[in-house]
Amino acid sequence: MPAKRKSSSRNSAPELLFGDLWEFDPAPESAAPNLKDTYSLFIGGKEVAPRSRNYFESVNPATEKALTRIPAAGKADIGAAFTAAESGYQNYWSKLSGKERGKYLYRIARLLQDRSREFAVAESLDGGKPIKESRDFDLPMAAAHFFYYAGWADKLEYALPGASTTPYGVVGQIIPWNFPLLMLAWKIAPALAAGNCVVIKPAETTSITALKFAEILQEAELPPGVVNIVSGAGATGQLIVDHPAAKKIAFTGSTAVGKAIMRSTAGTGKGLTLELGGKAANIVFDDAPIDQAVEGVVNGIFFNQGHVCCAGSRLLVQESIAKAFVQKLKARIATLRVGDPLDKNTDIGAINSKGQLDKITELVASGVSEGAELFQSKCSLPKQGYFFRPSLFQGVTQSHRIAREEIFGPVLSILTFRTVGEAIEKANNTAYGLSAGVWTDKGSKILKMSTALKAGVVWANTYNKFDPTSPFGGYKESGFGREGGKQGVADYLKINA
Numbered sequence: 001m002p003a004k005r006k007s008s009s010r011n012s013a014p015e016l017l018f019g020d021l022w023e024f025d026p027a028p029e030s031a032a033p034n035l036k037d038t039y040s041l042f043i044g045g046k047e048v049a050p051r052s053r054n055y056f057e058s059v060n061p062a063t064e065k066a067l068t069r070i071p072a073a074g075k076a077d078i079g080a081a082f083t084a085a086e087s088g089y090q091n092y093w094s095k096l097s098g099k100e101r102g103k104y105l106y107r108i109a110r111l112l113q114d115r116s117r118e119f120a121v122a123e124s125l126d127g128g129k130p131i132k133e134s135r136d137f138d139l140p141m142a143a144a145h146f147f148y149y150a151g152w153a154d155k156l157e158y159a160l161p162g163a164s165t166t167p168y169g170v171v172g173q174i175i176p177w178n179f180p181l182l183m184l185a186w187k188i189a190p191a192l193a194a195g196n197c198v199v200i201k202p203a204e205t206t207s208i209t210a211l212k213f214a215e216i217l218q219e220a221e222l223p224p225g226v227v228n229i230v231s232g233a234g235a236t237g238q239l240i241v242d243h244p245a246a247k248k249i250a251f252t253g254s255t256a257v258g259k260a261i262m263r264s265t266a267g268t269g270k271g272l273t274l275e276l277g278g279k280a281a282n283i284v285f286d287d288a289p290i291d292q293a294v295e296g297v298v299n300g301i302f303f304n305q306g307h308v309c310c311a312g313s314r315l316l317v318q319e320s321i322a323k324a325f326v327q328k329l330k331a332r333i334a335t336l337r338v339g340d341p342l343d344k345n346t347d348i349g350a351i352n353s354k355g356q357l358d359k360i361t362e363l364v365a366s367g368v369s370e371g372a373e374l375f376q377s378k379c380s381l382p383k384q385g386y387f388f389r390p391s392l393f394q395g396v397t398q399s400h401r402i403a404r405e406e407i408f409g410p411v412l413s414i415l416t417f418r419t420v421g422e423a424i425e426k427a428n429n430t431a432y433g434l435s436a437g438v439w440t441d442k443g444s445k446i447l448k449m450s451t452a453l454k455a456g457v458v459w460a461n462t463y464n465k466f467d468p469t470s471p472f473g474g475y476k477e478s479g480f481g482r483e484g485g486k487q488g489v490a491d492y493l494k495i496n497a
Contacts, residue, residue, distance in 0.1 A: 027344040029131045033122040035208065038069040041077055041231065042214035044084035045224025051076040056233075058208055061128040061350040062341050062385040070207045073230040075239055078199070081228040082245035085170040085197040088225020093197050094167075098154030105150035105192060107220040112143040115216070119209055123181055124341040126208040128350030128386070129304050131342050141466060142185035145484075148468035149189040152489045156194060159486045165493040167195035168271055172246035174237045175210075176253045177203035177352055178307040178408075184210050186483045187250055188227060194492035196248075199228045201240055203253075205353050207231040238264070246270060248492070252309075255406075255432075255477045273481025273491050275309070275473055277406040278434030281427035282312030282463065283417075283449065286321045288439035292461065294328050297412070300437060300463040302336060302390055305348055306410040307356075309478075310435035312463055313407060315392075316423055319416045326394065326414060330375055333390050338379050348410055351386040360388055360409035367393050367402040367413070398429055406432070420445065424452045433475030437463045456482075 038055065040047035052074035057066040073081070093101070112119065120134035129138075156165065171191050175183035180202055191198050202210035210229055217227055230236060234257070241249055241264050248271030251261050255276040265272050282300050284293045300312025317325050341349035351357040368374050372393040381387040392412040396403050402413045417423040427436060436455040438446055450458040456474040459465060466472065471482035481491050 024345045026340070028340070029121055029124075029135075029342045029344060031117040031121050033125055034118055035068050035122060035125075039071060039208070039211040039231070041071050041073055041081070042211065042217070042227070042229040043077070043081045044087070044228070045218070045222070047214060050074065051080070056204070058126055058205070059353075060125050061352055062125075062382070064384055064386070067125060068208065070204075070211070070231050073201075073232045073236045073239075077230055078236065078239040078243060081199045081230050082170060082243050084225035084228050085199050086225075086245055088223055089169050089197040091225075092223035093192075093195060093226050094169075098156060098193075098195075101192060101195065102150040102153035104220060104222055105146050105153060105189060108216055108222070109143045109146035109150065111216045111219055112139065112146065116140070116143070119181060119212065121342065122212060123209050124349065127177065127180060127206045128341050128352050129307075130346045130349045132344055132346070133304060138179060138182045141468075142182045145182075145185040145189045145468045149193040149489060152190070152486070153193040156489065156493065159490040159493060160495065164496040166496060168247040168492065168494055169196060170245050171196045171198055171248040171250060171271075171492065172240040172243065173198055173200040173250045174240060174253065175200065175202055177206040178304060178309070180206040181209040181213065183252055184213060186488075187252075190483070190489040191250070191492045192226065194489050196492055197226050199230060199240055199243075199246070201230050201232065201237050204231070204233045241265065248272065250481075250491075251275070255479075258479060271491075271494070273483075274479035275481070275483060276434075276477060276479040277432055278309045278311070278474065278478050279314060279404070279406055279430045279432045280310055280312045280435040280437070280455065281314045281316050281430075281453075282437040283316045283423050283427060283439065284318065284321070284325060285423075285438075285440040285442075285445065286318040287441045289441065289461070290321070290325060290328065293439040294325070294332050296437065296439065296461070296463045297329060298332055298336070301412045302348055302410050303464055305351055305388070307352060307408055308464070309406075310457065310464070311408075312435075312437050313412060314403060314427075314430075315412055315414045316417050316426055317414065318423075319418050322414075322416045326392075329392065333375075333377050333392065334379075336377060336379070336390050338377070338387055338389065339382055348390060351388055351409065354386055356408065357386040357388060360407055360411065363402055363405060363407045363409075364391060364411055367396070367400060370400050370402075372396050372400055372402065372413070398426065404430065420448070424449065428452075428454045431477040434478035435459070435474075
């Protein structure tokens with residue numbers, strides 16, 4: 001809390017100087033998440049208990065307390081889900097026109113909007129992200145994807161002009177824990193628009209909103225078997241990948257698991273799209289709008305606690321402005337509020353799990369041991385829960401682990417450069433290629449960088465801007481295939497010979 005300044009009168013408030021951190025009263029979100037004590041699998045249009053009879057607890061990372069029990073699907077459950085999906089495809093979904101399929105997607109989108117505050121609270125409780133992010137980004141964007149792909153359902157001939165296409169039929173989908181409901185929308189909406197039926201597995205630590213989504217599907221009266229939701233750990237995901245009824249696999253998650261899925265599907269004839277990790281470069285030139293760039297860098301790395309595959313975790317700043325820029329960046333980081341995800345004042349919520357917190361802590365320790373200079377916010381952290389201070393490293397080189405490995409947390413590595421060529425070389429010197437950011441006043445420099453950077457998405461004078469109409473995906477070890485735009489629906493269509 002800032003030191004109080006003398007006030008001009010007894011009744012006036014203490015004067016605060018620019019840069020002081022204001023203290024606010026708590027502003028808790030009051031909407032009810034309407035959680036069940038125990039959730040069920042969603043198979044064939046019905047909520048069913050797992051045949052394995054196994055359950056696990058979903059833990060609130062901000063309190064370390066259990067929220068609910070989640071079913072762990074076994075081999076028999078996965079078999080039942082694919083049987084239901086095949087039946088749903090043959091008996092219902094394949095017989096509907098694109099226009100009729102689109103009506104269901106529109107209905108789902110509107111129902112998500114109607115219950116957006118409820119789902120936002122559930123998302124923040126389960127995943128730890130600030131409520132203002134769940135409320136203002138995740139839910140609106142999830143609904144927007146269903147609206148957008150509803151419009152594609154009767155226009156599939158324009159996704160791949162001149163080609164004869166058919167849906168895969170039944171697809172298996174596996175989504176991560178950082179954007180549970182949004183990733184579900186990214187996967188399910190284009191798959192259904194293209195005419196496929198789905199078996200989808202949410203992440204083990206964030207299954208609640210996916211299982212709540214079953215309520216939306218029932219309210220929308222989606223035909224049975226069109227979408228089947230099965231929860232569980234990595235073994236459940238492997239059962240989906242290996243099931244012979246899965247004609248395509250769509251996975252978002254770590255590069256290591258993506259490689260394992262590639263090995264599993266090799267030679268099977270299954271379609272495959274992978275959206276994997278990243279180590280994005282956020283590049284600031286000396287002619288950039290500095291204050292705007294500082295905000296963009298903060299958004300690029302601290303949004304969703306850094307749990308973002310396209311996070312701008314490597315800041316490349318031109319040497320001539322590096323000292324002044326980092327000084328401004330440190331001052332801005334000092335104002336970020338870490339705490340209760342359900343408080344509307346919170347900027348950085350809880351780390352998703354104890355395992356992820358341990359990984360972040362270990363990588364930060366490696367940065368210190370390898371000689372990089374660590375700066376952390378002096379903010380107080382809650383006594384309970386998994387929290388980590390917003391952090392940045394100076395004196396980072398390309399050989400540091402923190403410059404090479406995906407930390408997936410609120411940790412920024414800062415490198416410098418002198419020339420455009422050096423910036424391009426350093427930015428591309430990574431195994432990943434998902435995204436990048438460029439900050440400059442020169443349009444020609446933006447065009448040059450966007451061409452030279454080996455990244456699927458390059459933002460110019462902004463960061464983390466998403467739209468359902470725009471494709472998203474990576475190169476190299478960041479995966480292949482695209483989500484969003486016409487490319488997203490095209491990846492759920494087979495081209496006929």
